[in-house]
Amino acid sequence: MESETYMKALILNGSRKGDRFLDAASDVLSHTLKGAGYEVDPLILRDLKIASCKGCFDCWVKTPGVCSTDDEGRLVPMKMMQSDLMIYLTPIIIGGFSSELKKGLDRITGALLPFLTNVNGEIHHPFRYKKYPKILGIGILPQPDEEAERIFRTLVNRNALNIHDKGHSTVVYRNDSHERVAEKIKALLAEAGAAK
Amino acid sequence: MSSPKKALLLVGSPRGRDSSSEALGGYLLNRLKEHGMETGKVYIHPSMLTERGQAEMLQAIDRSDLLILAFPLYVDSLPAPVIAALETIAEHRRTKVRKEQKLVAITNSGFPEASQMDTALAICRRFASETKIGWAGGLAIGGGEALHGRSLAEAGWMARNPRKALDMAATALAEDRPVPKETVDIAAKPLIPRWMYVFVANRWFKNEAKKNGAQDKLYDRPYQA
Ligand SMILES: Cc1cc2nc3c(=O)[nH]c(=O)nc-3n(C[C@H](O)[C@H](O)[C@H](O)COP(=O)(O)O)c2cc1C
Numbered sequence: 433m434e435s436e437t438y439m440k441a442l443i444l445n446g447s448r449k450g451d452r453f454l455d456a457a458s459d460v461l462s463h464t465l466k467g468a469g470y471e472v473d474p475l476i477l478r479d480l481k482i483a484s485c486k487g488c489f490d491c492w493v494k495t496p497g498v499c500s501t502d503d504e505g506r507l508v509p510m511k512m513m514q515s516d517l518m519i520y521l522t523p524i525i526i527g528g529f530s531s532e533l534k535k536g537l538d539r540i541t542g543a544l545l546p547f548l549t550n551v552n553g554e555i556h557h558p559f560r561y562k563k564y565p566k567i568l569g570i571g572i573l574p575q576p577d578e579e580a581e582r583i584f585r586t587l588v589n590r591n592a593l594n595i596h597d598k599g600h601s602t603v604v605y606r607n608d609s610h611e612r613v614a615e616k617i618k619a620l621l622a623e624a625g626a627a628k
Numbered sequence: 629m630s631s632p633k634k635a636l637l638l639v640g641s642p643r644g645r646d647s648s649s650e651a652l653g654g655y656l657l658n659r660l661k662e663h664g665m666e667t668g669k670v671y672i673h674p675s676m677l678t679e680r681g682q683a684e685m686l687q688a689i690d691r692s693d694l695l696i697l698a699f700p701l702y703v704d705s706l707p708a709p710v711i712a713a714l715e716t717i718a719e720h721r722r723t724k725v726r727k728e729q730k731l732v733a734i735t736n737s738g739f740p741e742a743s744q745m746d747t748a749l750a751i752c753r754r755f756a757s758e759t760k761i762g763w764a765g766g767l768a769i770g771g772g773e774a775l776h777g778r779s780l781a782e783a784g785w786m787a788r789n790p791r792k793a794l795d796m797a798a799t800a801l802a803e804d805r806p807v808p809k810e811t812v813d814i815a816a817k818p819l820i821p822r823w824m825y826v827f828v829a830n831r832w833f834k835n836e837a838k839k840n841g842a843q844d845k846l847y848d849r850p851y852q853a
Contacts, residue, residue, distance in 0.1 A: 493836035497850040513851040527754040535708035546833040590704040
């Protein structure tokens with residue numbers, strides 16, 4: 433990926449209130465992205481008014497592409513489609529994403545078309561837009577946890593499959609130094625082909 | 629004589645009573661009742677909106693022996709309010725020691741492959757181990773969207789495999805056994821052939837858009853950069 437042109441990175445921050453480590457990791461992430469030439473848009477989901485998805489499919493068959501709930505949840509697919517990278521930053525909870533991150537992700541369904549199509553032997557939705565951002569996941573755990581890490585990474589990969597792509601993820605531990613966090617983030621960007 | 633065991637259905641779909649989650653979970657609940665269990669039901673989405681709702685949900689959970697978590701697959705995982713509920717339950721159980729309980733999960737999806745729900749079920753299983761609830765197994769019904777708000781009885785032929793699987797699951801759970809592997813495999817069988825499911829779903833979306841006068845907007849790109 434070329435970083436000569438001004439690239440945009442959306443951070444979907446799924447932290448819970450008072451998580452100082454995650455706030456610090458978010459700063460390291462923003463700093464690293466800026467260093468790689470990105471314009472950074474950090475979205476702290478817990479501070480936004482985002483109702484949960486009603487499961488009505490209006491974003492497919494009534495107001496295509498737009499969620500019928502008019503609140504800040506609409507920002508998520510909007511900002512997603514204006515970004516080159518969409519980065520999940522979340523504590524790993526029960527192996528998966530925090531409910532704060534998830535309430536944002538549940539609102540992006542309209543970014544794809546409703547129809548079903550075969551993608552490498554599995555059914556998925558076709559694209560509504562020409563181009564989608566790369567999906568990167570940064571999960572935070574108190575300490576190494578093989579099962580939780582496997583579930584988290586699989587989940588990021590499965591989300592990327594929905595946009596017919598490969599996901600990229602890393603796991604950060606709460607006793608990692610800032611330098612270590614920065615290294616892991618740089619390695620993640622390099623793996624995704626998103627480094628300078 | 630020991631009092632009857634209590635089963636609690638936690639419905640994790642925002643569609644509530646009209647959901648496939650309710651159709652599947654409700655069917656299992658009725659079978660368990662026939663096996664002599666006491667049954668109850670909680671809707672997660674409205675419960676999570678208020679402190680009182682959450683407290684009542686936790687009380688109902690504390691009183692139960694078997695928890696049935698029925699939810700739709702949302703973006704490869706559980707719907708956000710269901711994750712929030714699991715976070716709340718885990719927190720609640722950290723402070724109080726509970727009696728022995730079991731959890732069975734039933735999930736359904738829009739895509740027809742049951743394997744697409746593996747991650748969501750891995751999360752449910754992990755939740756059980758983190759909260760020291762016994763894991764009684766997970767059932768995944770691919771393309772459960774085809775039930776379309778109908779009960780398993782109303783859905784007729786199409787729902788024969790889910791009915792069979794849930795009958796078997798009820799027998800095992802009533803005897804305090806986990807759901808057998810064979811049952812999981814029957815639940816995973818497609819409701820209708822894959823090509824037919826895709827054909828019907830695509831036609832349904834077009835018809836719905838037409839009904840809403842949105843057929844010309846189906847491919848809109850409102851957020852095109
Ligand atoms: C926000 C949202 C996200 C969804 N994500 C997926 C998904 O990742 N994979 C899938 O197969 N179906 C997905 N679905 C489809 C639902 O799982 C499907 O419609 C299901 O049958 C709904 O069950 P319910 O009636 O119990 O709510 C999604 C639906 C919505 C509304």
